[in-house]
Amino acid sequence: MDNRKLIGVDLGGTTIKFGILTIEGEIQQKWSVRTNVLDEGSHIVPDIVHSINHHLDLYKMNRSQFVGIGMGTPGTVDRDKGTVVGAYNLNWKQTQPVKQQIEDGTGMPFALDNDANCAGLGERWKGAGNDGDDVVFITLGTGVGGGIIANHKLIHGVNGAGGEIGHIIVEPNGYQCTCGNHGCLEQYASATGVVHLAQDLAEEYEGSSRLKAMIDNGDEITSKIVFDLAKEDDYLANRVVDRVCYYLGLAVANISNTLNPEFAVIGGGVSAAGDFLLERVQKNFERFAFPTVRTSTRLKLAELGNDAGIIGAASLALQFKDKE
């Protein structure tokens, strides 16, 4: 039996999360440090190296007890070279030789992928994906990201843009997106998209609604407030949630008509609305899914929360298992 461990790192704009896992994907230790984005993010990789080395000393573990390290990161990843570029929330404007620095600093093999792909791998492996061969993961946060697993492997595509689910067009001529196009899913189903929809629908709506009163009053609105008010039967909030779930259902159905995954898993902050969200997405999914897909692809909520990232990242290190 192989008792070696994996290290998973989830690099985000605010915190860096770490985990030590068994090769079966069970988390044995977890810790996190603040992300220091000063000086063009030049402290980040040294901080990761230091934190790993420090914790191995703390736990009295040595390198031979580990298969390797996997990490999820924002930005555009070159998996072969092990570099990252364009991670603006880390202040990384230049190409960062992350793999080389971490391997040199820790003495362990290192692999990386983007953060949404890692979260998708985590949910597939130990969460809602039930270790299935074909799993689509959608994360609804500040933006909308995704990770697509088909035939048990992540789909990266020719230039790493595989899984850019947030930029599926759901409303031609719709809201303009940061990517320059109009009508991307991200503009309707991210936390900011929900708020944008709420503001627009409030302007047209004349009836009574606490959500409308808050918006008219200039209160700060969040996606959570919209969903909470919808659960309390606020009319306008329900119309907003209907629109969000329409676009999500359409996008998930079209992805599923293309790939027929076993599970389409919805995670991220907006998914905290739980079954209230899922049931309405499901209704729209059923309307737009091809009959075979309707009966064989299952929609589910993510199950791992914040741990998805470190679990999926750790799974990247499994590629080093049989290489000695």
Next chain:
Amino acid sequence: MDNRKLIGVDLGGTTIKFGILTIEGEIQQKWSVRTNVLDEGSHIVPDIVHSINHHLDLYKMNRSQFVGIGMGTPGTVDRDKGTVVGAYNLNWKQTQPVKQQIEDGTGMPFALDNDANCAGLGERWKGAGNDGDDVVFITLGTGVGGGIIANHKLIHGVNGAGGEIGHIIVEPNGYQCTCGNHGCLEQYASATGVVHLAQDLAEEYEGSSRLKAMIDNGDEITSKIVFDLAKEDDYLANRVVDRVCYYLGLAVANISNTLNPEFAVIGGGVSAAGDFLLERVQKNFERFAFPTVRTSTRLKLAELGNDAGIIGAASLALQFKDKE
């Protein structure tokens, strides 16, 4: 050097096409027979067995010179069991034990997949896909079908509906599809879809147009007539082609935003319109594709014509290459 051959079979409702290929995918012999759909299609498999055996005798070849046989078929395929069900244009209503009958009848190993997947494999291997790892194939015929290759493997999904590109929703509340849903791509970009659009737009159009005159006169319209008239600057025909290319561009962009394939290859009868079609699809693709996808996914016309099916089918037999 392995001098053995592959046999590829492309089973259609009208003809059954056969090819003997090198393991590099070069066609050395081709022939075809009429599909006899009488008696619930019960002659089809015996005819295939007879035709293969007959041609091996004719060419004085024996079984040991072959790696195996691959076949593309209409209907729903169970690849593990090697059975087909629901191939209505073959009159196959009951589950057909195709693999067992063909292996028993020819003495060679046999693999099968659906026809659009096989055509996709063919175009990927020896045609427009340039043997790439990530290729999406769309065929515009009586219906719209597809084959999706990611990480060098076909995507079947959990219940074999992977690649059902014809049922991506491009117009919520649009034309009703044979699948029961509304607004499937197939209703706009298949040969029948093009004609449907032409009839609808003709009804609204008041100006002068040969296409309108033909429709008003009750002449039989085909997709080829619509494209030919559009090339001759017929106003109405051009509006029809614009709509077809809008929906195709939207669907191809959304598939590409999801998978970022190296090539998106358009084939089938409607694609005979050539660059005239491709350029307009490209314009819409560029409007709807995520920037990274816009610059890395290339749209192309299919290159193999009718041979795509037998070439892709033959490639299925490569799985038997190292099994002796």
